[in-house]
Amino acid sequence: MMNQIKRLRDHGVLVTPQRIAIAEYILKTKAHPHADAVWVHVRRRHPTISRATVYNTLNLFVEKGLVKAQPITGGAVIFDPNVRRHHHFIDEKSGIIYDLPWEAVKVTAERGLSGFEVREYQVVLRGRRRRR
Amino acid sequence: MMNQIKRLRDHGVLVTPQRIAIAEYILKTKAHPHADAVWVHVRRRHPTISRATVYNTLNLFVEKGLVKAQPITGGAVIFDPNVRRHHHFIDEKSGIIYDLPWEAVKVTAERGLSGFEVREYQVVLRGRRRRR
DNA sequence: TCTAACCTTAGATATATTCTAAATGCATGA
């Protein structure tokens, strides 16, 4: 899509076919994928893309503010196109990570935080997504 | 210390010299170390202890409820002797992880959480520890 | 003391991520 290309340029990212392919997936997904999952996805249309390019590109997108790296699980770092403030719920059975809107949870400092300059925070919740 | 040995037995852990050495460090530290840091520490007195034993032992301690694994940073899982509910502040310059008492922050569910069965949660804060 | 179950170990394997250096591609000005 043309608007992804413009979005890359607007963020100071030099456009290449590999970066377009990665952007088209990572900027729209709700799956919170890790780098290897992005690689598997993007290879469907770009069979020769290397793992190093996927890592390089995702790290570049983080640096440019297009995505956020979320190291909230044990294994691999996951990449999140939602760069606004929000919280995360991790389903312990499936491993699926859900976004929770910032307004879903209210966090209030009570005491004992005077020694800490907080730049950002989030609530990380674990449990089971209820069957619907 | 004798009370560490009793503590291991009380948790159904068969006592060995390696486990005592690991317990003496991990059950008292405030450093939130990862497995390799525990290995480096314990080798000062047990030079032949293997990395596998350190990983096996820490995972056993988690299973027995003596410590909690906290996958809140990118790299290695850290092991925490504080198994009560609490929050974490990560100093982004040094990487040092500080415990925040449960009462330091109040978390209130507001809306949109009806589909989620929450088993546990914590607030993860990042920023800079203020110079005192 | 005897013994069965359990533990420790070195090294191999698996997984996640970065590095290296050579080949290739992109953007710009002539």
Added chain:
DNA sequence: TCATGCATTTAGAATATATCTAAGGTTAGA
């Protein structure tokens, strides 16, 4: 348009984290 210079891509090596294997050693209770 094209040459040029700089950035990007690539395969594979290297590094970091974690688990597995199988042989040998230890623990704790009878």
